[in-house]
Every structure is written in C-alpha cells, then in structure tokens.
Amino acid sequence: MTTVLAAVLALAAGASAKAPELVSASWLGTGGDDLLEDVAIDVSTDPPTILVAGMLAEPVEMLAGAKAVTLGKAHAPSPYGCGFVARLSHDGRKVLAVTQLAAGVGQITTVVVGGGGVYVGGYATAGLEPVLPAGGFMPRYPADTPTAPFTPREHTERSNPQPDKSKVGVPFVLRLSADLSRVEAGTYLEGRHTIWHVPRPLDESKWQPTGIGILADGSVVVAHDGGPIVPPPAGQKPGAFNFYRCPDHLSRLSADLKKRLWKIDMYAVPVDPDRAAIALKEPWTFDSLGNTRTLRLRTGPGDAVYLAGWAASRTTKEPWWAPFLRRFDVDGKMTWEAYTFDPTSGRDARLNGLVSDAAIRSVAVDAQGQVLVATIGDGGNSVLRQDPRDYTRPVEGLRGNVHSFRGRTLFWGTVARLDATSRKFLGGDQIAGFGERGLVAAWAEDVAPVLGKDGAGRSVAVGRHGAGFRFTDDAWRKSDAGAFVRVYERDYRLAFSTSLPDAELVTVAAGPDGRCVAVGVARSDKCAVKDPAIAKHAGRRDGYVVVFDP
Numbered sequence: 001m002t003t004v005l006a007a008v009l010a011l012a013a014g015a016s017a018k019a020p021e022l023v024s025a026s027w028l029g030t031g032g033d034d035l036l037e038d039v040a041i042d043v044s045t046d047p048p049t050i051l052v053a054g055m056l057a058e059p060v061e062m063l064a065g066a067k068a069v070t071l072g073k074a075h076a077p078s079p080y081g082c083g084f085v086a087r088l089s090h091d092g093r094k095v096l097a098v099t100q101l102a103a104g105v106g107q108i109t110t111v112v113v114g115g116g117g118v119y120v121g122g123y124a125t126a127g128l129e130p131v132l133p134a135g136g137f138m139p140r141y142p143a144d145t146p147t148a149p150f151t152p153r154e155h156t157e158r159s160n161p162q163p164d165k166s167k168v169g170v171p172f173v174l175r176l177s178a179d180l181s182r183v184e185a186g187t188y189l190e191g192r193h194t195i196w197h198v199p200r201p202l203d204e205s206k207w208q209p210t211g212i213g214i215l216a217d218g219s220v221v222v223a224h225d226g227g228p229i230v231p232p233p234a235g236q237k238p239g240a241f242n243f244y245r246c247p248d249h250l251s252r253l254s255a256d257l258k259k260r261l262w263k264i265d266m267y268a269v270p271v272d273p274d275r276a277a278i279a280l281k282e283p284w285t286f287d288s289l290g291n292t293r294t295l296r297l298r299t300g301p302g303d304a305v306y307l308a309g310w311a312a313s314r315t316t317k318e319p320w321w322a323p324f325l326r327r328f329d330v331d332g333k334m335t336w337e338a339y340t341f342d343p344t345s346g347r348d349a350r351l352n353g354l355v356s357d358a359a360i361r362s363v364a365v366d367a368q369g370q371v372l373v374a375t376i377g378d379g380g381n382s383v384l385r386q387d388p389r390d391y392t393r394p395v396e397g398l399r400g401n402v403h404s405f406r407g408r409t410l411f412w413g414t415v416a417r418l419d420a421t422s423r424k425f426l427g428g429d430q431i432a433g434f435g436e437r438g439l440v441a442a443w444a445e446d447v448a449p450v451l452g453k454d455g456a457g458r459s460v461a462v463g464r465h466g467a468g469f470r471f472t473d474d475a476w477r478k479s480d481a482g483a484f485v486r487v488y489e490r491d492y493r494l495a496f497s498t499s500l501p502d503a504e505l506v507t508v509a510a511g512p513d514g515r516c517v518a519v520g521v522a523r524s525d526k527c528a529v530k531d532p533a534i535a536k537h538a539g540r541r542d543g544y545v546v547v548f549d550p
Contacts, residue, residue, distance in 0.1 A: 019474040020487055020496050021549045023515070024092040026532035027522050028064070029542030032057025032081070036519035036543035037209065041511040042087070042113045044178070048511050049096065050088040052519050053111035053120055054543050057081045059103050064095035064533040069181050071101050075127025078104030079168055079195075085111050085120050087180060092517065092547035093531045099180040102127065106169050107193075114214030115255050117184060118176045121210035121222065123169035123193040128186075131174075135258050136187035142170055150229055150238035154319040155291075155312050168193040171210045171224035173257060185257040190249060192227030194293075201376065201411055201443065201464065207506065211297025213305055215330060218255035221305050223248060223297040226265070240280050243312075248292040250307070252332060262332045268292045268311035268340070269322040275344035279316040289313050289343070290322055293359075296446075300365035300420065303330040308373065310359035315343045315350035321357035323383065325373060327420075338388040338423045339375070346392075354391055356382040356405075361413065366449035370426065371418040372459055374444035380405040384414055389423050399492050400430030404438040413443030415461045415488065429492045431461075433468035440466040442484070445506045445520075450487070450550050452514030457490030460550055462505040462518045471497045477528050483520060487550045496550070502526045503544050518546045 028036065036054035059082050060068050066086070084100035085108055101108070106124030113119075126141035170192055175185040194208060211223035226249055229242040247265040254261065267288035277284040290311030298306050305328040313322040325338040339360055346352040356379030364372040377384045380403065387393040402412050416428030433440030444463035449455065467480040475498035483505040487496040505520040522544035525537035533545070 022476050022528075022530055023547040023549060024531045025500070025527070025529050025546045026092060026544070027527070027529065027534045027537050027542040028052070028086070028095075028545055029534070029538050030057050030060060031539045033539060033541045034543045035521050035541065036545065037108075037207070038110045038507050039509045039517050039519045040111045040113050041509050041515075041517065042118075043512055044113070044116075047090040048513070048515075049090055050092055050517050050545070050547070051085060051111045051113060051118060052088065052543070052545060053085045053108045054519070055081050055083050055107050056100060057539065059100060060098070063098045066095040066098045068098040068100050071099065071183060072105045072127055072131045074102045075104040075125050078125050078127070080104055080107045080123070080125070083108030083122055085118065085176070085180060088533065088545065090515070091531070092545050093533055095533050097180045099176065105131070106172065109209035110212050112212045112214055115218040117178060118180060119173060119212050119214065119220060120176060121171065121173045121212045123210065124172040124188070125169045128172055128188070131183055132186040133183060136185060137253060137258055137260050138188040141188060142190070150243060152240070152243060152319070154314065168195055171222070173210065173212060173220065173222055173253070175257060187253070187257045189222060189224045189251060190226075191224045194225050194228045208293060208295060211294060211307070213297055213299035215252075215299065215303045219261060220253045220255060220257065221297070221299070222251045222253060223294045223307060224251065225294070226292065240282060240284075243291055244280075244289050245286055246291045248294045250305070250328065250332065264332045266292055266294065266307070266326075268309075268324045269313055269343065270340065271313075271342050272344055275316060275349050278349070279314055279344060295359065296362045298363050298365060300371070301369040304328070304335075304365075304420070306363045306365065306371065308360035308363040313343050315355055317350050318355060320355055321359055321378070323358040323360045323375065325360045325363060325388070336423055338418060339383060341383060341391050351383065351391060354381050354383045354386065356380065358382050358384050361444065362446045364447050364449060365420070366417070366457070366459065367451060367455065368457075369420050371420050372447045372449060373416050373418065374413060374447045374461060374463070375416070376411055376413040376443045378411055388418060388425055395425045397425060397427045398430060399428065400432075402430040402432045402439065406438060410439055411441045411443050412439065413463065415444050415447055415459070415492070417459070427490075427492045429488065429494070431463065433466045435468040440468045442466060442469055446508045448508045448510040448516060450514060450516070451510045451512050454514055458495065458550065459488050460508055460510065460516050461486045461488065462508045464504060465499065469499070470494070471499060475499065477501055485518065485546070485548065500528050500546065503528075505544070505546065515547065515549055520544050
C-alpha cells in the first residue's frame, strides 16, 4: 500500500468514525464548596456502576434522592468538611448510595474496587478512631509531632507557609462493604497531610491523594504522604536535611488491613552528594535531594505498581520541580525509573539548562500493558521534551509545536505512551493553547486507555485549558476557559477535543465496555449539564461528573 493511499484511508476512517457521545454531565454537591477527586468503575455489578469520591462542604441527609450513611461523629478543630463516596448508575444519572464521614473527620481522596469490597483512602483526624474496626494495622491516631514549620524560601512565593499551623490529618484506608453501608476494615498510616503553597496547578492541599491499588492476591498497596518535613529532634530548628530528605511512603497491606507486608520510604530524586553540597552550601552525604510529592498510584499487569509525581529539589543554581515516574514490583523493589534525573548533572551541573519546573501528573496502563503518562511543565527548556530515559537526547515522535514561552510562568503539558519494559517513548502530543500574545496555559490532569472492542489503542485525556485551545468540529462545547476532554488515536493523532466551560476535571476512569467517567469541580451554573443527577447548581463549587462513550 502506498503512503498516499494509507493516508487517504486513515482520513476516511476518521471521517466515518462515530463522534464521542456525552451520556450525562451532572453537578453533585451541597450549598458550600464541594469537590470530587477520584472515580472508579465497579464491574462486579451488571451493568457496571460508577463510584466517585471527594469532599462535601457539609453533611447531608440525602444526596440526589439517596439516603446518606454517616460514619463517626463531628470532630473539631479540623480543616476538613465531609469526605464521602457515592455509587452512581451506569449512565451517571442516578445516585444509588452515599456514605460520608461526619463533619471534620477527614477527606476522601481515593476510591478503588477489588476483592469484593470498596477501598477508600485519604486523610483523617483523630475523629476516625471510633470508626475503625478492631484489629487494624494502626488503629490509633498517631500522636502529633510538634515541629517548627519550615520551607526554604526558594520553594515558596509567599512568606513561610507554616504547613503545621492548621491541624491536618494523617493518611488512612478503609474497606467498605459493596453497598457502602459498613466499614469492614480500616487503618491509619504514617505520615501527615502536606499543605504548603505552590503555584497552581499543583495545589497540594487538594490534589495529593492517598493512593491505593489492589494486587492479584487481594493485598493493598498504598502511597501515603510523608508530611512537609522530617521532624527535627526536640528543641532543634529544621534545616535543609529536614526538607530535602523528606520521603513519601509505599506500603503493602493485607486485604483485611490488619498486617503490613512491607513498607519503603520513597526518596526523590537521585543526586550526586558532592554537587548537592555545593548547591546547598553545606555538607550533604545522601544520594537523593528532594521533598517527595506522589500525585498518582496505578497498578498494571504482573502486579506492577506505578508512581507518578515530582519532588521539590534544586540544581546547583536554582530550585527545581523534579519529575519522577517509578515502577515497583510486588515485593516493593523499584524496577525502573523514567523522567527521573539528577538535577545537579550535566555540563553546567543544572541539566544542561533544562531547568523548567516539571512533574508527572498522572500514569495509567493500557490493555497491552504499556504505560500512559500525563506530564506538566512550566517553560520550554524542559526535560519533558527529551527522552524519558536520557535527558541529553531529544525525544522522537512527540507531536505538537509548543514554543514562545518568553520567560513567563506558563503551564503546559504532554500526554504520551511508554514501553513498559524498555521505557522507550512510543508517541505523544504536546498540550497548550495559542493566543495573540503566544502560548496560553493548558495541561492534562489524567489519562486512561479506551477499553472494549472499539478501543484499538486509543486513549482519553482530561485536563484544563485557557484561550486558543484546539477543538475538533464535533466538540460538545467550545470556550476560552474550562476543562477539556480529548480522545487520541494510538499514534496520538487528535480524534476528538471538546471544552466543558467553567469546570475542572482531575481524574478519568474507563470501563470494559468503553464507557468513560471523569470527575472534578463545577465552578458555576454555566457548566455543561445533561440529564443531571442533581438538577440545580447548589453552591459556589460543586462536584462534577461527566459520563461519555468515546
């Protein structure tokens, strides 16, 4: 077949393909500020149902006609509203069940289905203790560790953000019954919810989850936040060590959450100690330099565990958001890293000038076991344009032409596919808007493979966009600011692109029949709605659920 004929056939196939269908789009919230952070599709029901997790501003007796089950009693003081999880119908048009934590008990960031139950996780105060069944691995709220707040000035745009000033919670995991009505198991875990200022879009007071994955034997892997710093000994002031040697944690727990099989501390990123000492202007004897921020945990074939995120690190000259993507095996051994580089390396001891801040926003695994990633960067001199195994080599096969950064703070991103064994870059697309004065911010928050017989290697990305963003002719909506939904062919040709105005989408899940569900926040009554579970925009910010067939 000639190249020209192949191109014509590809265009014809694209023209005849059915446009993605918006099944439903709905608000989900109270009269206050609400948000949805995670979504899962439960294939144990027929048809599959949708589970969403997030936080309500206030407790509810009913939510869209479903009576709420409340766990625990109100707890104060607390920075949290009411963490909740809800089950929705296959089309997202009806709420079937709701379970909420009592006011102030905690925030639910994650929901995962497996082993005949529903696992949720997040951050909780001591108010969760009465909810935990006997025998959990860590049934008591750990004692607060008094620490002097500390963030190097180079890593904040404000005065010292004092992350411990407001009482925050610690990581937790609960196993709920399939109908969400009972707590079958639960535990706290080490760490502390990190709240400190970073510029948008990585607002970690909301978006650093307690990540959960279910392995083949039913055991549970959990990524839990190590906190803002390593607490110094009593009476001592924190310094560089306490910040730059602060890990997150990865634990493997039994299915009943009563035993821990292993735990590792996740330090990021690798560094040459001698060059790090030059950067810090003080001795440094460790092989890592960074304050770890794990943004997503996903599992893949063979019980592979993928972690995506970034670390607050630095080169020899400046602070740097250092990206990382890591894969672990069932025993907690790290088997590879991608987009993970020593910030003090290169001919200039600063990555050959590739010092634009960067993060791996999300990771997913497709039906062939290949790795999908969403990355986010600030500026064009970025390792995100380079080979994920070697930043000194330009990557091949990355579509798009993002340019004209001109020294501004401007978040952009990529979506890409990597080989799960070699980490080879297999294809991708750069994401940004284009306005009269140059680039306009846009990035993907999450990615998912399109499953089912019509998937054929396609993938879905959801994220945020501003003006000048590219939409396809069959878009549901077009606007200058909001959330986007995109569908990509296997080679990252853009098959579909639409706006959902005045919304933020942060997570997307795909079902075995191809149906996808994305969740986030609706900022006004201008958001697109279709057959909503709740007919009225209730508060300033509501949760937002979008169901579509790509």
